[in-house]
Amino acid sequence: MPLPNDERLVALANDILLQFDQLFGVHPGYRPAHAKGLMLIGTFTPATQARSLTMAPHILSASTAVTARFSNSTGLPEIPDSAPESNPRGLAIRFNLAEHVHTDIVSHSTNGFPARNGEEFLGLLRAIAASGSEVPSPKPIEQFLGSHPAALAFVQAPKPFPSSLASDTYFAPSAYSFTNDGGETRFGRYRIVPEEGNDYLSDSEVIGLAANYHYDELAERVTIQPIRFHIRVQLAKPGDITDDVTVHWPEDRELVDFGTIELTEVVPDSVVQQKHIIFDPIPRVEGIANSADPLLELRAAIYLVSGRRRRAARVQEQESELTAGAV
Structure with missing residues (x-):
C-alpha cells in the first residue's frame, strides 16, 4: 500500500515514530510499539448473521485463512510478560482473501x-517522555492528564493480566461503516471475545510469572487444541459518535455475530514473519469502509512507515549474515 499524499499526515506519523524511539530506544527489525509478539495461523468462519451487516468477501466465503499476531505493549522486544507496561495486549488479525489481497x-x-487524533496522541507521548523520575511535580504527564480527561480515563482503566492471551477480550477502537447487499449501512466497532471466556490472574500470581509466560503458554496451548475467538460488531445507534475513539458507546448497543476464528498453529518462522507483515487498520474491501475517525489514516501511515523500516533492517541483517558467511 502507498503512503498517503497528505504530507502533513506523513510528517505527523514520523514525529510519532520518533517519539516512540525516544521512549523505548531503537530496536532494528521490531515495531516501535507492541514490539514483542507471536504469530499464529488458522481459519475464519463467518456467522450467518453477518450477511445482514456486510457483503465483505470474507463474509460471503465459507471460510478464509487468517494470520493473527498477539503482542505486548511498548517498543521493548524483551519486556517481561509480568511488567505492568505490557498491558494492554494487542491482537491483529489478517484475513487472507487471495494472494496479496x-x-x-x-x-x-x-x-x-487515550487520544482522539494524532496531535493529541503526540502530545501524550511527549509528556510521558518529559516526565522522568527527576522531574518535580506537577510533571508534564500530570499536567497533560489533568487537561485531557479521556486520556486520564484510559490510563486509569483496569488492565488486568490475563491467565492466557487466549482468555482476554480485544477491542478495535475505531468505528467502521458496514454495508450489506441491500445497500443498508450501519456503523460498528469490532469486539473479539475468547470462546472460553475471560480469565485473569491475581496480583500474587502475576509476580511469579516467567518473562515469556504468555507466549510459551500460547504456543503450548495451540498444540493441545485450537484457540477460538468470536468476532462481534457493536452497532451504533443514530446519534452515537462514530469519529472519536475516546467515546464509548453504551453496553446496551446491539452486538452482531461476525464470525469465529480458530487458530491452529504457531507460524514456524514467527520472528521473521512478524518483521515482514504490515497490518492495515483501513479495511480496503467492499462492504466495510472507514468512518470519519481521524486516527485511521494516520495509523495506516505509521504502520506503513514502521513496516518499511522494519523490513529494511531485516534486509540489512540478511546481508550481514551473508557477508559473515563468506569470510
Whole structure:
C-alpha cells in the first residue's frame, strides 16, 4: 500500500515514530510499539448473521485463512510478560482473501484509546517522555492528564493480566461503516471475545510469572487444541459518535455475530514473519469502509512507515549474515 499524499499526515506519523524511539530506544527489525509478539495461523468462519451487516468477501466465503499476531505493549522486544507496561495486549488479525489481497482488524485489550487524533496522541507521548523520575511535580504527564480527561480515563482503566492471551477480550477502537447487499449501512466497532471466556490472574500470581509466560503458554496451548475467538460488531445507534475513539458507546448497543476464528498453529518462522507483515487498520474491501475517525489514516501511515523500516533492517541483517558467511 502507498503512503498517503497528505504530507502533513506523513510528517505527523514520523514525529510519532520518533517519539516512540525516544521512549523505548531503537530496536532494528521490531515495531516501535507492541514490539514483542507471536504469530499464529488458522481459519475464519463467518456467522450467518453477518450477511445482514456486510457483503465483505470474507463474509460471503465459507471460510478464509487468517494470520493473527498477539503482542505486548511498548517498543521493548524483551519486556517481561509480568511488567505492568505490557498491558494492554494487542491482537491483529489478517484475513487472507487471495494472494496479496487481505483485510485486517487491529485491536487491543482495553476498550477505547487515550487520544482522539494524532496531535493529541503526540502530545501524550511527549509528556510521558518529559516526565522522568527527576522531574518535580506537577510533571508534564500530570499536567497533560489533568487537561485531557479521556486520556486520564484510559490510563486509569483496569488492565488486568490475563491467565492466557487466549482468555482476554480485544477491542478495535475505531468505528467502521458496514454495508450489506441491500445497500443498508450501519456503523460498528469490532469486539473479539475468547470462546472460553475471560480469565485473569491475581496480583500474587502475576509476580511469579516467567518473562515469556504468555507466549510459551500460547504456543503450548495451540498444540493441545485450537484457540477460538468470536468476532462481534457493536452497532451504533443514530446519534452515537462514530469519529472519536475516546467515546464509548453504551453496553446496551446491539452486538452482531461476525464470525469465529480458530487458530491452529504457531507460524514456524514467527520472528521473521512478524518483521515482514504490515497490518492495515483501513479495511480496503467492499462492504466495510472507514468512518470519519481521524486516527485511521494516520495509523495506516505509521504502520506503513514502521513496516518499511522494519523490513529494511531485516534486509540489512540478511546481508550481514551473508557477508559473515563468506569470510
